[in-house]
Amino acid sequence: MELGLVGLGKMGGNMRERIRRAGHTVIGYDRNPELADVSSLEELVGKLKGPRVVWVMVPAGAATQATIDELGGLLSPGDVVVDGGNSRWTDDERHADELAAKGIGFVDCGVSGGVWGLENGYALMYGGDAEHVAKVQPVFDALKPEGDFGSVHAGKVGAGHFAKMVHNGIEYAMMQAFAEGWELLEAVDSVTDVREVFRSWQEGTVIRSWLLDLAVRALDEDEHLHRLRGFAQDSGEGRWTVEAAIDHAVPLPAITASLFARFSSRQDDSPSMKMIAALRNQFGGHAVESAK
Numbered sequence: 001m002e003l004g005l006v007g008l009g010k011m012g013g014n015m016r017e018r019i020r021r022a023g024h025t026v027i028g029y030d031r032n033p034e035l036a037d038v039s040s041l042e043e044l045v046g047k048l049k050g051p052r053v054v055w056v057m058v059p060a061g062a063a064t065q066a067t068i069d070e071l072g073g074l075l076s077p078g079d080v081v082v083d084g085g086n087s088r089w090t091d092d093e094r095h096a097d098e099l100a101a102k103g104i105g106f107v108d109c110g111v112s113g114g115v116w117g118l119e120n121g122y123a124l125m126y127g128g129d130a131e132h133v134a135k136v137q138p139v140f141d142a143l144k145p146e147g148d149f150g151s152v153h154a155g156k157v158g159a160g161h162f163a164k165m166v167h168n169g170i171e172y173a174m175m176q177a178f179a180e181g182w183e184l185l186e187a188v189d190s191v192t193d194v195r196e197v198f199r200s201w202q203e204g205t206v207i208r209s210w211l212l213d214l215a216v217r218a219l220d221e222d223e224h225l226h227r228l229r230g231f232a233q234d235s236g237e238g239r240w241t242v243e244a245a246i247d248h249a250v251p252l253p254a255i256t257a258s259l260f261a262r263f264s265s266r267q268d269d270s271p272s273m274k275m276i277a278a279l280r281n282q283f284g285g286h287a288v289e290s291a292k
Helices: 010-021 041-047 062-074 089-100 114-120 130-143 159-187 194-200 210-221 236-247 253-264 271-284
Strands: 002-006 025-029 053-056 080-083 105-112 123-127 151-155
Touching (some): 002 010, 053 130, 130 151, 159 194, 159 210, 253 271
């Protein structure tokens, strides 16, 4: 099938390549002309045969809103827009209503996989009407990991990004647990090789995981994380998860604590935040700050 893809950064660029490897045609647009296949959204839409599918992979908020507004004026009834960024689920509901008034479908899709997705595949959580999802299904199949899992039609519009938001909240708590354990091991005199302790956990333990593998990888690159500053950003999704928990009266003590721990990194140089920063860099290519 043909796909228009808007936003060709670290995630979008790799997604374009993976979809092309599956035999589909991808026409990409990015504000950086060195990355783009076309020079404008108008040219992108003009090169696609109807019914069109255009996947938006730009930052949440104003950039996504502006892109969807412009596409709404260019696309035709029967076309579908997919928002694969990290938008808030409440924005999805508004975007779906705005596009539906013009006969254009909308699907929201939470995407996980970071810089490893090109080779390993992307975990996909999407929401929307079944008829709109069906038009995008070949692309979902191309992006997902091999096997029976890694892709889910989570529900109606907004469900995909809500599921991805909860996924990221869980990720916060898991990373925080590894980071705190690492800091405690580093603090005692009796443990002389913290990195190898972490490595020993990779087999036969209940906490073995890809995050643990990435922690070991980070420690192999910088055994005591001396080259990193203990600073880690929090994404909007972490905050949104806690806000949704408050709205629904669902207790999230571990996830909430992990969000507040990120705030501690805004203060003194936090040792545990060095591990959080290292893990975020390993799985998503997120920026880190070097120690002075």
